[in-house]
Amino acid sequence: MTASSDNYPKVLIRPVQYRDLDWLEGITTETNQTAPNSVFFAEQLQQTKRWFGVLKFLSWFPNSLRDHFRVYVAESPQQSDPRLKRLKGFIHISPFNMGRSTWRVEKVMVACDQGQPELLTNPKGVGSQLLRYCLEAVWEARTWVLEVNINEKNTLALYRQNGFQPLAQLTYWLLEPTLLQTLAQQNSELPNLLPVSNADAQLLYQLDCVSMPPLLRQVFDRNSQDFKTHFLMGLCSKWQQWLNQTEVAQGYVFEPQRKAAIGYFKLTLSKNGSQPHQAQLIVHPAYTWLYPKLLAQMAQIVQKFPSQGLELISADYQHEREEYLEKLGASPIENTLLMSRSVWHKLKEAKLEGLHLSDMLQGLQAVPRTPIPTRFSWVKEPINLSEKNQIDSQKYRHQDNNNSFKSSEKIDKGSK
Incomplete structure (x- = not known):
């Protein structure tokens, strides 16, 4: 996919290769970004360099790890001097749900030189080309989401x-x-605080649906499979925890009267103290009194690990959570915007040349025949023309005999 403007270089967009990983590491280091998604991408890049061959093999057939590191790079070829070929930018995408109907743009970065115009903000620049390529190439996606500072x-x-x-x-x-x-x-x-397993996926799915507005629920398009841990994903998660020196603790609060989950938390704990602990919290809107209980429960678990802060996310539609965190004394460190757009893939119909309507409806055309004048017949079974002539002649003879008999009777009566 190339740009159509003469002011901006035409780029070739292709999947990432092993020789591009050093350039990706260099451009992410130059930006010096400390956002959580940038740190996660740097860690994922280091893991990909070790297992690039295995991940490339897994991307050839359907499995839960085929899109573990799906990155496209924009390359600017110079036909006059092949040595001038270099990368202009990259985009990192991943499926957002198990149904693969919603995809997420993890990161878009463009290498802007001083001697070139801004390639990120222009509608025909490299950044827009990368986005449009992914919007057209991923046919499974009906909706795209992203998060930006x-x-x-x-x-x-x-x-x-x-x-x-x-x-x-x-x-x-x-x-x-x-x-x-x-x-x-x-x-x-919390007497009804239970551990999480795959058997509780339906309860967690219902809690997730209730805790967000209808528009977000439609965009995310999750189901119970999104809250299950499959075997291959579980192995990958354990391997990442061992590699990053982290541990995961999670639980949910069960309401026996309503037979529903009303609260859920997930902690990603750092064993070596190199990064803050991270928490994911979901609370039923009708049970906001659970915030102090769940935060106290998470604080007790955190005390068993090296002293670090705890990161927590709140949305603008969760007013009770934001008010409680402000009252508690938590400090906001970053504000991001969650964005989305829908995609409609139009199927191109191939026009068949040399095929006309008369050729397609040839079997429905009437065959020209010469009409044969015949009389109406009440006979149920069809008869041929010779049999019909014999029947007509017999009728005429019978009528003549009747007429002659009647005339003879009249003559006899007149003579008497």
Whole structure:
């Protein structure tokens, strides 16, 4: 896919190869981004360099890891001097749900030189070419979502120019270690706090649907399979935890009267203290009194690991959570915008040359025949022409005999 403007270089977009990984590592290091998604991409890049051959093999057939590292790069070929070929940018995408109906743009980066115009914000630049290529190439996707920092004006303009609209505003909160120690001393008795397994996927799916607005529920398009841990994904998760020195703890609160899950938390804990602990929290809108209980429960679990802060996310439609975190003394560290757009793939119909309507409807055309004048017949079974003439002659003879008999009777009566 190439650009149609003469002011911007035409680029060739292709899947990432092993020789491109060093360039990807260099451009991510030059930007010096400390956002959570940038740190995660750097860690994923290091893992991909070790297992690139295995991941490439897994991408050839359907499995849960075939899109583990799906990256496309934009290359600018110079036909006059092949040594001038270099990469202009890349895009990282991944499926958002198990049904693969919603995909996520993880990251878009463009290498902008001083002697060239801005290639990110222009509608015909490299960034737009990368986005349009993915929107057209991934036929499974009906909806695309992404998350961008509100301070990245150029990246935000790129997404808006390509049809992405805001869904919700997310706020990242940080709970300091001293605050976690205070929370750990509070009462966190939850008698119905249960561990999570694949058998609880339907309960967690119902809780996830209730906790978000209808528009987000339609965009995310999740089902119960999204809350199950499959065998291959479980192995990959355990391997990543061992490699990154992390541990995962999760649980949910069950309501026996309604037979439903009303609260859920998931902790990603750092064993070596190199990064803050991360938490995912889902609470039923009718049970907001669970926030102090669940946060106290998470604070008690965090105390068993090296002293680090706890990161938590809240959305603008979760007013009770934001009010409680502000009252608690948590500090907001980042504001992002959740955006989405829908995609409609038009099927191109091939026009068949040399095929006319008369050829297609040849079997429905009437065959010209010469009409044969005949009389109406009440005979049920069809008869041929010779038999019909014999029947007509017999009728005429019978009528003549009757007429002659009647005339003879009249003559006899007259003579008498």
